[in-house]
Amino acid sequence: MTTLSVFLDVPLAQKLEGSLLKTYKQDSCPKKIFLAFRVCQTSKGQPWVSSVVPKMRLQIAQDPSLNYEYLPVNGMRSFTEASLKLLFGKHNQVIVENRVGGVHTVGDNGAFQLGAQFLKIWRKDSQTVFIMSSKKEPYGLVFQDMGFTVREYSFWDSKQLCMDANVLLKQAPHDSIFVIGNICDCNLTQSQWATLMASLKNKRIFLFFDISSQGLSTGDLEKDTGFLQYFVSQGFEFFCSQSLSKTFGIYDEGVGILVVVALNNELLLCVLSQLMKLTQALWLNPPITGARIITSILCNPALQEEWKQSLKGLVENIMLIKEKVKEKLRLLGTPGSWDHITDQNGSHSYLGLNIQQVEYLVRKKHIYLPKNSRINFTCINAHNIDYITQSINEAVLSTKGLD
Amino acid sequence: MTTLSVFLDVPLAQKLEGSLLKTYKQDSCPKKIFLAFRVCQTSKGQPWVSSVVPKMRLQIAQDPSLNYEYLPVNGMRSFTEASLKLLFGKHNQVIVENRVGGVHTVGDNGAFQLGAQFLKIWRKDSQTVFIMSSKKEPYGLVFQDMGFTVREYSFWDSKQLCMDANVLLKQAPHDSIFVIGNICDCNLTQSQWATLMASLKNKRIFLFFDISSQGLSTGDLEKDTGFLQYFVSQGFEFFCSQSLSKTFGIYDEGVGILVVVALNNELLLCVLSQLMKLTQALWLNPPITGARIITSILCNPALQEEWKQSLKGLVENIMLIKEKVKEKLRLLGTPGSWDHITDQNGSHSYLGLNIQQVEYLVRKKHIYLPKNSRINFTCINAHNIDYITQSINEAVLSTKGLD
Structure with a gap:
């Protein structure tokens, strides 16, 4: 030929x-x-x-009342709601003020893919992304493919053998994007937190949190993400990739949420509408199994306790x-x-x-x-x-x- | 504030x-x-x-031997293999010659998202995409967001009340991309096929087939995709979005394959390696449930027959x-x-x-x-x-x- x-x-x-x-x-x-x-x-x-997951898989497979129709573009609403409550606590300021929302995402990278696409379009001045070195490979690739400059950082001070959040202050140029994992391990004092916040605001740094193992740090779900509430209370707007596969042990059903915190509900709805448009092109309708298992557990007090x-x-x-x-x-x-x-x-x-x-x-x-x-x-x-x-x-x- | x-x-x-x-x-x-x-x-x-799907869901949920680990980036290999055999027939030329491959994709748009990203990078001359009007909304958006010019066409001749494949010849400029659904409905004669093929080759048109309901046209799986074999035998290279959710009734687990046909194995491996890189950034590991249900059915002769x-x-x-x-x-x-x-x-x-x-x-x-x-x-x-x-x-x- x-x-x-x-x-x-x-x-x-x-x-x-x-x-x-x-x-x-x-x-x-x-x-x-x-x-x-x-x-x-x-x-x-x-x-x-x-231990609660296999039981739930069986229960779902045996449930004749479930329908297997397409999920809407923004995914399973009860899943997003239950997950946001888990992340922020039921009575958190952002939930009460209706200025936090989420889009159901697919796989471990889905929330970053979606968030990066949004930032590429709507934050044209932010073209440098700092990613913690332990996650540079999966997440860095997402931003790199879209033309962002990707740099890595580490909270780990290999000389002092401890975590140090000051790297944030030292390395970050104005208008950069920071992908931040578990910052609570840094054990900052109140005044260190205040300095950090002021510097982040001053440099107009956009924060993209990565919460992939809530509860696995201290064993206490609320304690693990308490720092998010602090950022909320200080008037930060941010994205957060919330992944729940690891904490339930549903690795084969990579599922998560791109969480958006905005200053008010009107801004939030605009951001969510743009994200929905991007989601439509990305996968149209997200697969349901992972979200269904997690939601069924989170919405049942006894099962949630077992989990x-x-x-x-x-x-x-x-x-x-x-x-x-x-x-x-x-x-x-x-x-x-x-x-x-x-x-x-x-x-x-x-x-x-x-x-x-x-x-x-x-x-x-x-x-x-x-x-x-x-x-x-x-x-x-x-x-x-x-x-x-x-x-x-x-x-x-x-x-x-x-x- | x-x-x-x-x-x-x-x-x-x-x-x-x-x-x-x-x-x-x-x-x-x-x-x-x-x-x-x-x-x-x-x-x-x-x-x-x-009818075979609910049984399979139950069987999977009860199977203690399954592991719930992450799938590799290219997805579930047995799923891809079984699906390609379904699409082309076990003994098809491309399968025997090892020049067809596939990447496990997510949702109804996943294969188009992945394919479009590839074409954007590797076929810079092809920036106009023709999409059948009935699918313009979900697929057109994918290409449009990436900067392609999207035009729509229809095989349906509303005056003659029949399908007419000649629109392909009339409308397509050189080097364009054509998203084609069920062309076998056009009932072309041997000589019409030959004219069509010659024109597509002459205009260097890249074909991106959309097979989302194999078997639903004639009730005969092989007959429905027979035209793909004809393109293969004529030396065409193409992409194909193979979606299996509709034919099994697993709408909530949108799953598919981006199929690649290349002239030889070496070229195929290069294309697949680039697709893998893109997949990694898109969702890293695809969810498994849909693929697991379909593979379990396709790999069991009795269940396949029931399906x-x-x-x-x-x-x-x-x-x-x-x-x-x-x-x-x-x-x-x-x-x-x-x-x-x-x-x-x-x-x-x-x-x-x-x-x-x-x-x-x-x-x-x-x-x-x-x-x-x-x-x-x-x-x-x-x-x-x-x-x-x-x-x-x-x-x-x-x-x-x-x-």
């Missing part, structure tokens, strides 16, 4: 994600361990699922693992203080190792973790904790004095 | 879709009928669902409704030939009324249908067929001589 291909100029795209996981999978060593799974693992190394308890159990287990790791390192006499392990909240925290130590673990011990040593602590269990802590000890000893 | 809103310049977006449905809903007349639902209706006016039979039953019912409408109009002595009703395949077909007649039905009879008189015949049932046919008769008589 002599026809020239239409696709002649299309090169093979570079793979962006999963190189660490790929190397892990190709490793034939039986001792190999992967410490960077995105989702929480059970003690048996399976993805964690809230909260399962989440609490997960967080207690994370704390226990961290305590054990710290204790084992202490018993091994590993140089350094390991308090930073238990000082950090949530499933994903920094081990506080340097690059040489990480390399040592990967190459000599077949323990796979990212270069910044931010690991998923739920990947550590009774079967592998001794091997992991002994290996960390070896890594630290072998690289002593190399800094 | 004196702060100026970030969203100050954002106007309220115009609503694009559903104005007919909205007017219908606001109509308080008890006789009102809506003839333009997107999905097939049962004789009781409920959305049609294949095919349910589809056949649906198509037979559509034909029966059309026959009845034609017969009732004949008995009423309605002027004109109504053969075009039964000459057209599928649930959605043209009634062949002019604008005055449509207006008459909407305003005087509370029967809601689009201006081009393309209706969903499954909205007609034993309860409303007499009222509908009598009203059509009145409409035709009352506007006689107005043309």
